[in-house]
Amino acid sequence: MRRIGIDVGGTNTDGALLDGERVIETIKTPTTTDVLGGIRNVLDGLSHRDIDAVVIGTTQFTNAVVQRSNLNRVGFLRIGLPAGRSLPPLSGWPSDLAEAVRSDTFLVRGGIEYDGRPFEKLDEQGVIDAAHQFADSGINAVVVAGSFSPIDTRQELRAAELIAEHHPKSQVTVSHRLGQLGLLERENAAGLNACLLELAESVIAAFGAAIDQAGLGSQTRLFLTQNNGTLLQIDEAVKYPVLTFASGPTNSMRGAAALGGVDDGLVVDVGGTTADFGALVSGYPRQANAAVEVGGVRTLFQLPDVLSIGLGGGSRIHTDPLRLGPDSVGQRLVTEALAFGGAVPTLTDAAIATGLLQVDGTSRPDLANADDVLEYAAKMIADGADRMKLSSLEVPLIAVGGGAFAVSDAMAGIKEVIRPVQGDTANAIGAALAEVSGVIDRVFHDIGHDAAVTEAIRLATEDAVASGADPTMVEVIEVEDLPLAYLPGDARRIRVRVAGPLESLHSSNG
Amino acid sequence: MTRTLDAQDVDDLAVGAWVLGTGGGGSPYLNHLNMQRIAADGMQFELIDPQELDDQARVAVVSTMGAPLVMQERLQDPRDVARAVEVMAEHTGSTFDAVMATEIGGSNAFQPLMASAHLGIPIVDADAMGRAYPEAQMTSFAIGGLQPWPLALVDPRGVEAIVTQVPTWKWMERASRALTIETGSMAATCKAPRSGAEVKRWGVANSMSFAIHLGAKVREARVGHEDPVAAICSAADGQVLFTGKIVDVDRHTTGGFLRGVAKISGLDQHTGSEVELEFQNEWLVARIENQVVATVPHLICLLDATSGEAIGTETARYGQRVALIGISAPPLFLSSTALDYVGPRAMGYDLDPVDPCP
Numbered sequence: 001m002r003r004i005g006i007d008v009g010g011t012n013t014d015g016a017l018l019d020g021e022r023v024i025e026t027i028k029t030p031t032t033t034d035v036l037g038g039i040r041n042v043l044d045g046l047s048h049r050d051i052d053a054v055v056i057g058t059t060q061f062t063n064a065v066v067q068r069s070n071l072n073r074v075g076f077l078r079i080g081l082p083a084g085r086s087l088p089p090l091s092g093w094p095s096d097l098a099e100a101v102r103s104d105t106f107l108v109r110g111g112i113e114y115d116g117r118p119f120e121k122l123d124e125q126g127v128i129d130a131a132h133q134f135a136d137s138g139i140n141a142v143v144v145a146g147s148f149s150p151i152d153t154r155q156e157l158r159a160a161e162l163i164a165e166h167h168p169k170s171q172v173t174v175s176h177r178l179g180q181l182g183l184l185e186r187e188n189a190a191g192l193n194a195c196l197l198e199l200a201e202s203v204i205a206a207f208g209a210a211i212d213q214a215g216l217g218s219q220t221r222l223f224l225t226q227n228n229g230t231l232l233q234i235d236e237a238v239k240y241p242v243l244t245f246a247s248g249p250t251n252s253m254r255g256a257a258a259l260g261g262v263d264d265g266l267v268v269d270v271g272g273t274t275a276d277f278g279a280l281v282s283g284y285p286r287q288a289n290a291a292v293e294v295g296g297v298r299t300l301f302q303l304p305d306v307l308s309i310g311l312g313g314g315s316r317i318h319t320d321p322l323r324l325g326p327d328s329v330g331q332r333l334v335t336e337a338l339a340f341g342g343a344v345p346t347l348t349d350a351a352i353a354t355g356l357l358q359v360d361g362t363s364r365p366d367l368a369n370a371d372d373v374l375e376y377a378a379k380m381i382a383d384g385a386d387r388m389k390l391s392s393l394e395v396p397l398i399a400v401g402g403g404a405f406a407v408s409d410a411m412a413g414i415k416e417v418i419r420p421v422q423g424d425t426a427n428a429i430g431a432a433l434a435e436v437s438g439v440i441d442r443v444f445h446d447i448g449h450d451a452a453v454t455e456a457i458r459l460a461t462e463d464a465v466a467s468g469a470d471p472t473m474v475e476v477i478e479v480e481d482l483p484l485a486y487l488p489g490d491a492r493r494i495r496v497r498v499a500g501p502l503e504s505l506h507s508s509n510g
Numbered sequence: 511m512t513r514t515l516d517a518q519d520v521d522d523l524a525v526g527a528w529v530l531g532t533g534g535g536g537s538p539y540l541n542h543l544n545m546q547r548i549a550a551d552g553m554q555f556e557l558i559d560p561q562e563l564d565d566q567a568r569v570a571v572v573s574t575m576g577a578p579l580v581m582q583e584r585l586q587d588p589r590d591v592a593r594a595v596e597v598m599a600e601h602t603g604s605t606f607d608a609v610m611a612t613e614i615g616g617s618n619a620f621q622p623l624m625a626s627a628h629l630g631i632p633i634v635d636a637d638a639m640g641r642a643y644p645e646a647q648m649t650s651f652a653i654g655g656l657q658p659w660p661l662a663l664v665d666p667r668g669v670e671a672i673v674t675q676v677p678t679w680k681w682m683e684r685a686s687r688a689l690t691i692e693t694g695s696m697a698a699t700c701k702a703p704r705s706g707a708e709v710k711r712w713g714v715a716n717s718m719s720f721a722i723h724l725g726a727k728v729r730e731a732r733v734g735h736e737d738p739v740a741a742i743c744s745a746a747d748g749q750v751l752f753t754g755k756i757v758d759v760d761r762h763t764t765g766g767f768l769r770g771v772a773k774i775s776g777l778d779q780h781t782g783s784e785v786e787l788e789f790q791n792e793w794l795v796a797r798i799e800n801q802v803v804a805t806v807p808h809l810i811c812l813l814d815a816t817s818g819e820a821i822g823t824e825t826a827r828y829g830q831r832v833a834l835i836g837i838s839a840p841p842l843f844l845s846s847t848a849l850d851y852v853g854p855r856a857m858g859y860d861l862d863p864v865d866p867c868p
Contacts, residue, residue: 082666084585092543113694114580120667147583182582184540279829286829298539305829386777387755387831443579482761482824493579 001052004216005432006042007251007425008058011272011331013038016428017046021258026425035060036206043214051216053502057225057247057431060203061196065295068096072198073103074191075139077130077163079110079122079146079155080183089143089187094296101195103139106130110155111147114443114491119147122155124162131166141194142167145175145187151443171197177240180300180441181493189299193242200241204234228302229254229284229430230437230499233468245294246303248427252400253278253285253304255430259420260398266385266414269426270403272314273328275381277307277388284477284499302439302497307388311380313403317345317373324377338365347406350374357405378408389413400426437499438464438474446490453479456496464498474500512558513719515633517549520623522725523718527619528820529728529742530721532809534792535616535642536578537822544588545620548627555623556632558608560715563706568604569634570595571704572621573612575646575663575686576696578824581617588624590664590698595625598662598700601672610634610709612649612701614717615642615792621698622718636713640840641809643852644791646686647679651704653848654712658682662700665693679851714840720746728818738818739833742811748837749867751796751803752785753778753815756830761823772812772826774834785834787812789823794857796834796866804866805859807844807852809837836866 002024005016008031017025027045032038039056064070076089089105090098108126111119134142142163149156153176160172175183175190204224211222224232226243229250237244249269256267263283269276279286285304292303310326314333317324329336329344336342338349339362349365350373351357367373385397394415399407400423409417422429438460444452457476465471478497515523524542527535563569572591574581599605609622609629614637622633638649652658661673661682671689676682682702690697704713724745731741743750754774761770774785788795793810796803804810812821815831843852844863854861 080584082668083587086544086547086587086589087540087585091547111584114577114583117694119584119694147585181579183585184543184582388829 002050003053003055003432004043004046004051005428005430006039006054006056007248007427007431008035008038008056008060009248009427010059013042014425014428015042015046016422016425016432018429018432021433023259023422023429026422026428028425036210039207039210040214043210043216048214048216051220053221053223054211054216055223055225055231055431055434056207057251057427058244059248061199061241062245062294064196064199065097065192068100070199071100071195072141073139074101074194075103075130075134075137075142076105076187076191077127077142077144077159078107078187079144079159080119081107081109083111083119083147084183087184089145089191091184092298093188097295097297101191104130104133104137106133112149112152112155114148114151115445116152122158124158127159127162128166131163131170134163134170135167140169140171141197142170142172143175143187143190143194144172145183145190147183148181149174149176150181150441171239173239178242181443182300185298185300188297189242189301192294192297192299193240196241200238204238208234223434225251225431225434228287228437228497229434231434231502245301249276249278249306250285250304251430251434252427253280253430254283254433255426255428256398256400256420256423257283258429258433259400259422259426260396260418262396262398262418265396265398266388267398267400268381268385268407269401270381270399270406271312271401272330272333272403273310273312274308275311275384275403277384278304279388282475282477287478307384309380309384311347311377311406313346313348313406315347317347317350317369319369322369322372322376324373324380338367339363347373347377347403351405374406377406381407382411385411386413400424435499435501436464436467436469437477437497438462438467438469439495439497441493441495443491443493448490449481449492452492452494453481453496456494457498460496460498464500468502469500470502474498512556512562515555515557515623515722517546519722520545520549522722522729523619524725525728525819526721526724527614527616529724529811529813530614530640530809531616531642531820531822532792532811533789533821533823534644535613535618536581537825538617538620540581540585541617541620541624544586545623545627548588553627555626557635557718558632560634560636560709560713563608563634563709565705565707567607567706569704569706569709570598570606570609570625571612571638571701572609572625572699573618573646573701574621574696574698575690580694580696584694584696587666588627590666591621592625592628594662594664594698594700595629597664597670597672598660598703601660601662602703606631606703608632608634610713611637611718612646613637613639613642614714614721615639618642619718619721633718634709634713635716635718636709637717638713640714640717640843642792644857646683648852648856650712650714650842651702651708652679653842653845653851654708656704656708656712657702659702661686661702663689664698669693712842714842731818739813739815739835742813742818743835746837747867748811748835750833751836751866752776752780752798752834754780754785754832756826756828756832759826759828768823770823774832777831787834788859790857791823793823795854795859795861796836802861802864804836805854805861805864806857807839807848807863808865809839810866811835811837838865838867
């Protein structure tokens with residue numbers, strides 16, 4: 001079973017060809033303005049024979065939101081009156097983004113209580129009136145968000161059905177599909193998704209065309225990766241492009257885990273400008289458990305817990321007192337650093353000066369403080385690793401990225417430093433290895449911890465299998481049990497994430 | 511002294527009130543957003559010093575009761591708490607001259623602003639807790655032996671209730687909690703009305719302007735690239751008790767309260783030692799190497815070590831780098847009567863109170 005993973009980053013588009021879990025070839029190419037050029041270059045540079053799947057990790061959708069470009073307008077329907085009137089949809093959005101996205105907004109009666117009782121009956125006529133208005137305004141991308149919809153999805157689904165019936169051209173994003181509890185944050189995520197739908201259609205069609213043109217064969221399936229490091233099928237990606245947000249760091253950590261043969265430990269990716277630390281739990285990045293802003297919008301996306309420090313191969317050396325970064329020559333390393341004939345002393349120069357690093361076509365720069373600089377950098381990295389650690393137990397650290405030379409082999413609290421050979425394309429390898437996931441986030445009542453967790457795992461597994469996971473291979477990645485304050489009885493919010501390999505791909509692997 | 515609150519004060523209040531929440535009280539985020547929208551329309555709020563209240567002045571005391579999670583789904587509307595004040599005025603047959611907070615810690619700090627926005631009455635610069643506490647009877651008014659009834663309770667669907675009489679403050683907590691749970695674990699309340707004289711004698715004076723001041727100090731420290739944790743300690747006469755990272759959070763609920771223990775492993779000068787932080791919605795007891803260093807009613811605040819942002823008991827998570835600070839409680843909460851309401855034994859700990867900043 002052969003898979004190609006492609007990671008489209010801001011600077012480089014990387015590719016990796018894997019047979020099973022074995023890495024056959026990797027390639028690094030510059031990202032092109034049209035993105036597709038880079039993908040074509042990667043596909044042209046790798047062997048093509050019998051590719052079962054191409055998995056692409058892309059920052060395009062994140063970038064569209066951050067840059068406020070290529071966004072379509074969105075109609076909002078909130079279900080929850082008579083509560084929540086003072087905080088309508090788009091509350092708290094940066095004004096430039098809100099103005100780029102805003103069109104008709106409706107609030108209708110309805111919603112759910114925390115225990116699943118209806119808060120109010122859904123105002124179906126209000127939904128129908130809204131649908132007609134969306135149709136009259138030519139707004140096809142519509143968000144439906146109802147209070148406590150993850151606990152009972154029926155009102156949102158009924159509203160979506162009515163909108164489809166009265167506005168056949170509409171494309172509805174229902175908020176419960178994007179998970180988490182927290183109405184405004186969930187509605188925000190649905191809004192970010194809906195404003196990307198037109199872009200998603202064209203981008204994903206173009207990906208498909210690039211794969212077809214590369215002549216990989218009619219059997220090749222195309223996937224994107226999502227922020228939790230798992231696969232997103234193309235028909236899902238067209239409907240839920242927002243799920244691709246921040247898949248880059250996740251892919252990088254997943255790839256590092258596979259290359260380093262480590263499921264639990266730390267990863268550091270030292271690039272040109274920053275060093276990014278993450279923690280691996282069961283082979284997946286530990287998630288940040290907090291509200292996350294994307295393009296200035298508050299969401300509850302499950303993003304990997306990443307600590308970035310301003311230290312990379314291109315970091316400038318400052319003296320009196322000695323300091324490194326956070327300014328960096330970045331991509332201009334090969335023209336501006338001392339060793340490449342430039343005028344800026346960088347961390348890379350220090351490594352070349354001491355002979356730690358050999359780079360063709362460079363001269364050894366004359367840096368009197370090179371040893372001190374490397375020691376300083378190693379200490380910054382050791383401090384960062386210590387901040388990401390959760391216990392005093394020693395753990396392995398996988399060092400990847402072009403600046404990994406700056407990671408010292410001996411560090412307090414680190415069992416060993418692993419430096420995988422293909423570490424500079426860990427992100428593409430991580431994309432190629434992505435599995436299918438299932439997630440559940442729900443409040444359970446009066447059944448106790450064990451029964452609630454068992455039920456949540458069953459529901460999450462069902463979700464993963466429905467998305468194509470091999471039911472015999474699904475494993476639990478994460479269980480979070482959060483008892484809730486000020487609710488009667490034994491109320492607990494349980495979040496479970498499971499993942500497993502794609503069923504059909506896996507069986508063809510045998 | 512009377513002052514006018516503007517949009518900047520509203521932003522600063524959100525930061526300061528969350529610090530004074532001592533881990534509980536609910537994140538002020540949504541209520542802050544509500545007030546930002548109102549403040550952006552140019553509305554200003556009059557904040558009056560309690561000493562300027564007429565002894566006969568009638569003061570409404572407001573809070574929203576319920577579960578933070580429900581507030582995140584139902585999204586509170588300022589009209590609800592304003593309506594609770596109106597229901598109380600209708601019940602008692604006389605209107606209010608001003609409105610004040612029950613609880614300055616957490617999201618309830620915004621309740622008087624929300625009521626004021628719709629009723630047009632000034633806000634008294636005071637509250638009845640000086641922080642956040644888990645139960646409604648844990649107030650300076652209860653400590654003062656003031657009358658606990660009546661109470662007005664409002665749900666946006668048109669449920670409006672009055673608790674006309676109760677024998678004790680604890681019974682008011684039980685009756686109003688039961689009503690709150692039945693309406694979906696969220697309801698706006700107007701507590702027993704207070705006279706100007708009562709607020710002057712038993713209110714925690716100037717707690718609203720103190721919360722705003724704390725928020726302003728954090729903001730200034732961030733802008734000036736100074737240490738926000740040090741700025742909070744300096745503004746509140748507080749002390750950094752410990753710095754480290756959270757290595758374990760064990761949570762469970764009993765009787766509707768979120769209880770548990772957070773463990774913090776030391777960094778910097780505290781490397782090698784560990785803190786155990788017990789909580790019951792709020793941080794209640796801090797132990798360093800099994801030595802109790804702070805308890806309720808004193809304020810125990812857990813802050814992000816870099817940003818100075820407060821960390822709640824519901825959001826504390828593995829790996830966060832934190833500073834634990836202690837602030838002495840106002841003397842009002844230290845009498846033996848007061849400790850019956852808010853001391854360690856009132857929360858189930860067989861401990862004498864420990865002041866973190868003796």
